Amino acid sequence: xxxxxxxxxxxxxxxxxxxxxxxxxxxxxxxxxxxxxxxxxxxxxxxxxxxxxxxxxxxxxxxxxxxxxxxxxxxxxxxxxxxxxxxxxxxxxxxxxxxxxxxxxxxxxxxxxxxxxxxxxxxxxxxxxxxxxxxxxxxxxxxxxxxxxxxxxxxxxxxxxxxxx
Numbered sequence: 001x002x003x004x005x006x007x008x009x010x011x012x013x014x015x016x017x018x019x020x021x022x023x024x025x026x027x028x029x030x031x032x033x034x035x036x037x038x039x040x041x042x043x044x045x046x047x048x049x050x051x052x053x054x055x056x057x058x059x060x061x062x063x064x065x066x067x068x069x070x071x072x073x074x075x076x077x078x079x080x081x082x083x084x085x086x087x088x089x090x091x092x093x094x095x096x097x098x099x100x101x102x103x104x105x106x107x108x109x110x111x112x113x114x115x116x117x118x119x120x121x122x123x124x125x126x127x128x129x130x131x132x133x134x135x136x137x138x139x140x141x142x143x144x145x146x147x148x149x150x151x152x153x154x155x156x157x158x159x160x161x162x163x164x165x
Contacts, residue, residue, distance in 0.1 A: 003028045006053045006113055009085040012137045020130045023123055028113040039103040039112070046092035046099050047117045055110025057082045060102045079152075081106060090138055092117055 003025035007013045013021060030053075033039065039050065042062055050057070059080040079101065082088055088103055096117065124131025 033105040037105040051113040053111040056106035
């Protein structure tokens, strides 16, 4: 399967033309990994976007990195399991800040497409219509993830208090 065909399945490339998909595909690097392989660690530098072509990736947070003494004894928590067509690492496209979670392969023979931030930004600058569509889709993807996280926090606040009471 071509990189452009894989990219077409990802929501953040929605409505890109075949030519635009080919331009993005030319930036991609492929990586294959097995279950347990760490792609990047929480609080590491970030400058790449990942698209899952095949397999699964777990997104994990480590409470020990932000908590007090109690959190030191808590194992990292999987907050999402992503599959084919989904992306992660997209915040790196926006601010190049530190990674907010760890990404770990959850299935053998996971195939990823990796897109370097600097090359993608240059492409968007060169082709503003492509950049507009990509950033619009990226904003929609991030909004969906924020809403989902907000719902999980609300559920934990509501039901977590009831369990502790």
